[in-house]
Amino acid sequence: MSNWIKNEDNISNVVISSRIRLARNLIDYPFPNKLKKEEAEEIMKKIKETIINGNTVLKDEFKFYKMDELDEIERKIMVENHLISMDLANNKNAGVLIKNDETVSIMINEEDHLRIQTLFSGFKLDEAWDIADKIDDILEENLNYTFDEKLGYLTSCPTNVGTGLRASIMIHLPALVELGYINGVLNAVNQIGLAVRGIYGEGSGYFGNIYQISNQLTLGRDEKEIIGNIIGISKQIIEKELSSREILKNRLGPKLEDRFFRSLGILKNARLIDSKEAMNLLSNIKLGIEMGYIEGFTTRDIDSLMIQIQPAYQFRLYNSTNSVQRDMNRAKFIREKLSI
């Protein structure tokens, strides 16, 4: 294997982002699906005050947003930025606290009263866990969580009972897809109790060869075990992806370089492009950067661009509902971003 494969940067680059989510509920209220409007408001106020008006270290680091005070586009962009879920976006009695650097969001009245989420770029699941755990501790000092000695944290959906933890990584696997190994890998991942989804949820397909891997069970294991498990499996997948890139390089020779640069040429020149095609071309460019063919951009530049070309983000930029106009604007946006 080439040297670049063993490079720590490359291992981290395959992982676009690492996320931890903790589900928590307050003892004095029914679960969100049974909440009255006033109770929902009370919970939002309580949690907001704990963070923003309280005396914790988190005091000045968060902003609070109520869903019914945001317009549709603002909410959709939060979804595209992975700060909130689609369910939260569609719930008028919900809110979110977002850390200024957007690495932490605390959803209120989603499926559970609280969903603490940390999100880091790269392969940083340990770091994401540490932060989530600290915020959880601070909140727990100020709020009464529902907790059962035997079961652990109680949650609205039984699959979250226990640690209430969902740990996930977003991973870019273009070589496994191209060589047809991806289904075998995903089946193996499923069989050891992890879930795999497209980047914007189950209905969204797998644009750009990006997959989300997360734990399915949270009961009967401790957090370190769950996270250690995902990290271990991810390392195996990353290794297989990196060795597949080497196979691809040997198999395709100059055709691989050709593909990378054609993708770049199209993105730098297209006048009209939909998000699906753009994602797939950006996936090629990301791989081209990581394999050392394309220079002048970092793989993180491309990760950001992948979020910025999504429909709602583009709508906020250009305020257009016409899809042809949006595809024109997207093409222009990408040309400008790539012509630096």
Added chain:
Amino acid sequence: MSNWIKNEDNISNVVISSRIRLARNLIDYPFPNKLKKEEAEEIMKKIKETIINGNTVLKDEFKFYKMDELDEIERKIMVENHLISMDLANNKNAGVLIKNDETVSIMINEEDHLRIQTLFSGFKLDEAWDIADKIDDILEENLNYTFDEKLGYLTSCPTNVGTGLRASIMIHLPALVELGYINGVLNAVNQIGLAVRGIYGEGSGYFGNIYQISNQLTLGRDEKEIIGNIIGISKQIIEKELSSREILKNRLGPKLEDRFFRSLGILKNARLIDSKEAMNLLSNIKLGIEMGYIEGFTTRDIDSLMIQIQPAYQFRLYNSTNSVQRDMNRAKFIREKLSI
């Protein structure tokens, strides 16, 4: 119709080149297919001396090449440059006189003893005829042509008997092809006695939407009539091509611009490209330039590039017989030409 359609430049740009060919034979020899080697040599010497060592105005303007003194690649490039035919290239007893600016070539011992050819870029059939006619007059003063009072010039193949003239234009018809009007147009052209072929002869297909239109008959009409006929028909085809471009523009809107720039992006970035794909992308770029979308190149730049990317020209440049290597070199060559 937009103004650009009526622009003289645009009418001329649709026509890549204009060519006149006159077939002549010497009275004292059998036709080339019956020639002995020594006779063939004698004819070459005679014609060469008339032009190069004679006292005509053509004296210093031509160079003589014997086919058996050129290597295969040199001969193929002459074919790609439309200076000689494939038949001449494969005939060891043949030669050619080529004018320094490559607008005139006089093939010796092809199907006829003499084939005087003039080739100009753009829609210049009248000009090409004037030059060919003048050279023919100069040669006729010094050589004894086979000529029959009733039939005209006698030639090896009966289809050339009469004026011995073939007038042709190479024409770029991308909009007629895309709108599906091309077959109707070509059928009509055939029915009025003109022939249509791909740019490198009948077996070469129609890469790059380029067609050659020429007269089939040379008997019973005078030269001016034949040429006038081709010019008239060509103008009608050009008009239909230009109005089809307008239809395409209205029908495709931003998709058309998108296609032009994607083609440019691919050619400016590809690392591997075969001549067929390159021709089709260059056809898009040529159209994009002529319709005012792409700037920085002239349509004649693209015409030259279309010749330079052909296999033999590329071989001379890079001396490679490996087709992958040739496609890599071609891609590099195009990138450099387009990155000015």
